[in-house]
Amino acid sequence: MLVIGAAVSGTAAARLARDRGHTVSVYDQSEKAAAGLRSEGFAVVTGAWDRTQLRGVDAVVTSPGVPEHAPPLVDSAAANIVVWSELEFGARHLGAPYVAVTGTNGKTTVTAMTTSMLTESGVGAVSAGNIGTPVSSIVDGDHEVVVIEASSFQLRYIDTFHPKVAAILNIAPDHLDWHGTAAAYMEAKARIFENMNRVDRLAYDVDDEGSVALAARAAATTIPVSASTVPEGGAGASGSELVFRDHRYPLPTADRSYVADLAFAAVLATEAGATEEGIRRSLARFSPGPHRRELVGTIDGVMFIDDSKATNPHAARAATTSYERVVLIAGGRNKGLDLSGIVGPTVLHLVAYGEAGAELAAGSDVPMTVVVEFDAAVEAARRVAEPGDVVLLAPGCASFDQFSGYGERGDRFAALVLAEVAK
Numbered sequence: 001m002l003v004i005g006a007a008v009s010g011t012a013a014a015r016l017a018r019d020r021g022h023t024v025s026v027y028d029q030s031e032k033a034a035a036g037l038r039s040e041g042f043a044v045v046t047g048a049w050d051r052t053q054l055r056g057v058d059a060v061v062t063s064p065g066v067p068e069h070a071p072p073l074v075d076s077a078a079a080n081i082v083v084w085s086e087l088e089f090g091a092r093h094l095g096a097p098y099v100a101v102t103g104t105n106g107k108t109t110v111t112a113m114t115t116s117m118l119t120e121s122g123v124g125a126v127s128a129g130n131i132g133t134p135v136s137s138i139v140d141g142d143h144e145v146v147v148i149e150a151s152s153f154q155l156r157y158i159d160t161f162h163p164k165v166a167a168i169l170n171i172a173p174d175h176l177d178w179h180g181t182a183a184a185y186m187e188a189k190a191r192i193f194e195n196m197n198r199v200d201r202l203a204y205d206v207d208d209e210g211s212v213a214l215a216a217r218a219a220a221t222t223i224p225v226s227a228s229t230v231p232e233g234g235a236g237a238s239g240s241e242l243v244f245r246d247h248r249y250p251l252p253t254a255d256r257s258y259v260a261d262l263a264f265a266a267v268l269a270t271e272a273g274a275t276e277e278g279i280r281r282s283l284a285r286f287s288p289g290p291h292r293r294e295l296v297g298t299i300d301g302v303m304f305i306d307d308s309k310a311t312n313p314h315a316a317r318a319a320t321t322s323y324e325r326v327v328l329i330a331g332g333r334n335k336g337l338d339l340s341g342i343v344g345p346t347v348l349h350l351v352a353y354g355e356a357g358a359e360l361a362a363g364s365d366v367p368m369t370v371v372v373e374f375d376a377a378v379e380a381a382r383r384v385a386e387p388g389d390v391v392l393l394a395p396g397c398a399s400f401d402q403f404s405g406y407g408e409r410g411d412r413f414a415a416l417v418l419a420e421v422a423k
Contacts (some may be wrong), residue, residue: 333397
């Protein structure tokens with residue numbers, strides 16, 4: 001077996017494969033990334049890819065960071081060698097049933113909240129997958145339910161992956177630099193229900209066109225979810241309450257995006273064995289994760305909100321509609337997406353920065369400032385904002401032109417704002 005990629009997912013897959021008796025080799029371009037596995041005694045090849053590395057290989061396990069157009073995967077397909085994602089490989093060895101969550105935005109929140117609801121109900125649940133813990137690393141744990149965040153990268157190379165309960169949160173074009181086309185991205189997401197049948201349950205968002213379209217193709221029994229109403233047979237909002245079946249729960253937030261996330265979590269957790277009291281306790285403790293519409297500080301009547309996690313146009317526009325008067329900081333590295341829809345009706349001024357700055361400016365007709373450096377963008381936003389405005393960091397792009405990830409970008413935003421607060 002050949003494992004492609006020696007980072008967290010690849011390391012977990014390599015260890016699991018060896019533990020299960022496979023002869024394992026590992027390929028990664030980076031010698032630094034592969035050093036850990038080499039020190040563990042794995043056969044490791046680094047540097048430029050050579051297709052001869054496929055000799056004698058009967059299966060390839062690929063890490064999510066390796067795009068499907070990468071030479072190792074193209075050559076594997078040409079040689080008719082089966083390719084599995086780490087998600088697929090890990091799931092094949094799970095002894096516990098699993099719940100799966102996919103969608104363009106909100107996956108991490110729904111995964112974490114579903115796990116919390118189950119845990120509060122006394123169910124031994126653990127989160128895994130795209131949330132940060134490879135499935136391959138938890139297969140030997142004593143778990144009653146595994147809640148898996150499944151990205152399009154991971155779903156692209158599944159085979160037998162079969163959640164008993166799953167959710168498609170929303171679908172908007174994303175990661176086209178990886179998948180190539182919006183259609184390919186959609187098809188990868190659709191694989192979440194590929195092996196599901198009528199006795200399985202699939203939750204979908206009735207207010208999201210992409211989610212509705214994919215759910216209509218599924219053989220699973222579908223459960224509608226809404227942030228604005230209570231659909232028949234499904235879950236949704238009624239005033240300040242979350243309703244699912246005969247249960248009513250106080251909502252801890254009025255933000256439509258989070259209401260939908262919480263409704264999805266309640267459906268998944270209920271179907272996986274959570275109790276009413278467990279769901280109620282978990283909802284009472286809900287708070288968005290870091291860099292998700294997080295209030296950093298207020299300066300002269302202007303609120304500064306960090307939503308650095310909004311790394312695609314769909315998420316960024318959703319963030320802007322949560323506030324009435326927005327000075328939007330957007331930019332970074334585009335992932336091959338149409339950025340013209342980022343600026344919603346509540347945006348008063350756009351501050352565009354980074355590699356995508358000029359592209360954002362060309363697609364917008366609001367007053368704007370275009371800069372290169374992120375620090376300059378925050379300063380420009382502070383200058384143009386007036387009391388009652390919200391300076392919102394919702395980039396709509398990846399962070400990798402100037403940062404190692406959205407977390408570092410959000411931390412830098414917070415540092416700059418808090419330095420001004422302290423003056």
